[in-house]
Amino acid sequence: MLSSVLGGGGVLGTSPEMLALFVGFGLVVGVLFGFFGMGGSFLVTPALLMLEYPAPVAVGSGMAFVFGTAVIATLKHHDLGQVDYKLGVIMITGTTIGIEAGRTIVYYLESLGLAGGIISIAYVVLLGGVGAMVTRDALKSDGGGGVDHEAADKDLSEYEVPEIAKTIQETVRIPPMVTLRGDVRVSAWVITAVAFATGLLSGFLGVGGGFIRMPAMIYAIGVPVPVAVGTDLFEIVFSGGLGSYLYGQGGGVDLGIVAPLLFGSALGARIGSAATAVVDADGIKVYFGGMLLIGAIAVGIGEVGSYLGSPPLELLGLVLVIGAAVVVALAIVYTTVSSLRETRRQGTAAAD
Amino acid sequence: MAGLAVPTWDPETAALIGAILLEAIVLYVGYGGLERLLGPYLTTLLLGGESDAQ
Numbered sequence: 001m002l003s004s005v006l007g008g009g010g011v012l013g014t015s016p017e018m019l020a021l022f023v024g025f026g027l028v029v030g031v032l033f034g035f036f037g038m039g040g041s042f043l044v045t046p047a048l049l050m051l052e053y054p055a056p057v058a059v060g061s062g063m064a065f066v067f068g069t070a071v072i073a074t075l076k077h078h079d080l081g082q083v084d085y086k087l088g089v090i091m092i093t094g095t096t097i098g099i100e101a102g103r104t105i106v107y108y109l110e111s112l113g114l115a116g117g118i119i120s121i122a123y124v125v126l127l128g129g130v131g132a133m134v135t136r137d138a139l140k141s142d143g144g145g146g147v148d149h150e151a152a153d154k155d156l157s158e159y160e161v162p163e164i165a166k167t168i169q170e171t172v173r174i175p176p177m178v179t180l181r182g183d184v185r186v187s188a189w190v191i192t193a194v195a196f197a198t199g200l201l202s203g204f205l206g207v208g209g210g211f212i213r214m215p216a217m218i219y220a221i222g223v224p225v226p227v228a229v230g231t232d233l234f235e236i237v238f239s240g241g242l243g244s245y246l247y248g249q250g251g252g253v254d255l256g257i258v259a260p261l262l263f264g265s266a267l268g269a270r271i272g273s274a275a276t277a278v279v280d281a282d283g284i285k286v287y288f289g290g291m292l293l294i295g296a297i298a299v300g301i302g303e304v305g306s307y308l309g310s311p312p313l314e315l316l317g318l319v320l321v322i323g324a325a326v327v328v329a330l331a332i333v334y335t336t337v338s339s340l341r342e343t344r345r346q347g348t349a350a351a352d
Numbered sequence: 353m354a355g356l357a358v359p360t361w362d363p364e365t366a367a368l369i370g371a372i373l374l375e376a377i378v379l380y381v382g383y384g385g386l387e388r389l390l391g392p393y394l395t396t397l398l399l400g401g402e403s404d405a406q
Contacts, residue, residue, distance in 0.1 A: 064369070064372055067369075067372065067373075068372045068375065068376040069376075071373060071376040071380075072376050072379060072380045075377075075380050241369065241373075244369055244372070245362075245365055245366070245369050248362075248365040248368050248369060249360070249362050249365045253365075253368055253372075255368065255371065255372070258372055259372075259375060262372070262375055262376060262379065263375075263379065266379035266380065266383055267383055270383050270384075337398050337399070340395075340398070340399060341399050344399055
């Protein structure tokens with residue numbers, strides 16, 4: 001449909017129009033990825049499916065794109081001192097085992113003929129639940145998630161640890177204890193359990209899992225928000241790299257898709273991760289929660305459309321996800337520029 | 353996500369993934385250089401010339 005309209009000669013077998021489309025879409029996804037540490041897999045793959053790419057190419061290229069974007073964003077967060085490699089390595093181990101357990105459950109449910117329905121319901125409940133919790137917490141803590149103009153200078157140890165994480169840190173003190181960035185001291189077993197649980201959900205839902213892992217690191221381990229974002233990206237480099245390789249072996253990675261997407265997203269990720277140092281953490285959580293809620297509604301609409309055999313409803317679900325991504329990316333850029341302007345204005349007023 | 357699936361060695365796929373990794377690093381360094389070169393100008397442009405006030 002759309003791909004045939006935009007077809008023609010070009011670079012790496014992709015027409016100039018499609019290259020421009022991929023670069024623009026990559027820019028939007030890059031801003032979200034750099035800002036939240038997630039958002040690639042559930043945006044790119046459905047878009048590629050709508051453009052009538054075969055499912056293995058859509059999934060494989062989507063994963064390769066996520067891998068490339070994660071490499072860029074991790075390098076940026078590393079420069080900002082927001083990657084905890086110790087936490088990342090423990091998380092990778094626990095997550096990998098969890099993913100395999102999740103996949104085993106999926107195959108078992110598949111043999112019972114229940115996999116599709118249960119996964120869709122779990123997706124909607126989880127996205128909606130996490131989205132509602134994160135939004136409520138952000139709105140409650142800071143009168144609407146406004147901008148903190150001192151966020152850029154904030155030390156990691158100054159970030160407030162959520163109550164639930166404090167309780168876990170004080171209750172579970174099984175050795176070995178690990179000290180993380182931001183002076184967070186937690187049992188390695190807590191990290192492993194969180195990693196396993198998030199990996200299990202990730203394998204069960206068939207997604208990258210950033211939207212589960214990042215809140216889990218904040219609320220269950222008590223890691224400061226910027227470190228949760230940076231460390232999650234570090235983990236995605238490994239899982240995305242291995243996944244891309246496996247899909248690539250089956251011809252599922254198309255460089256004509258991945259290269260232009262990455263070209264746009266590299267710039268977007270730079271903007272997004274730089275914005276995390278300017279915009280307040282509660283502001284981040286409001287955007288994050290809102291996007292998850294819209295994602296939950298979109299998946300629900302898409303599923304109803306699929307159940308009723310209604311292509312317009314399926315398309316509406318996809319348009320909602322992509323539309324929300326564009327709106328949230330613009331909101332991030334707008335808030336960042338507004339915040340910088342306000343800081344500049346205050347600086348000028350103080351000088352006067 | 354890949355889980356515990358064990359990949360077999362395939363030079364062609366390794367080169368493909370390597371090309372994506374290389375592109376990512378080149379873009380990171382390239383955009384970083386552009387940011388240093390054009391960053392101050394763009395900041396002034398975005399902030400409506402208010403940076404001149406400093």
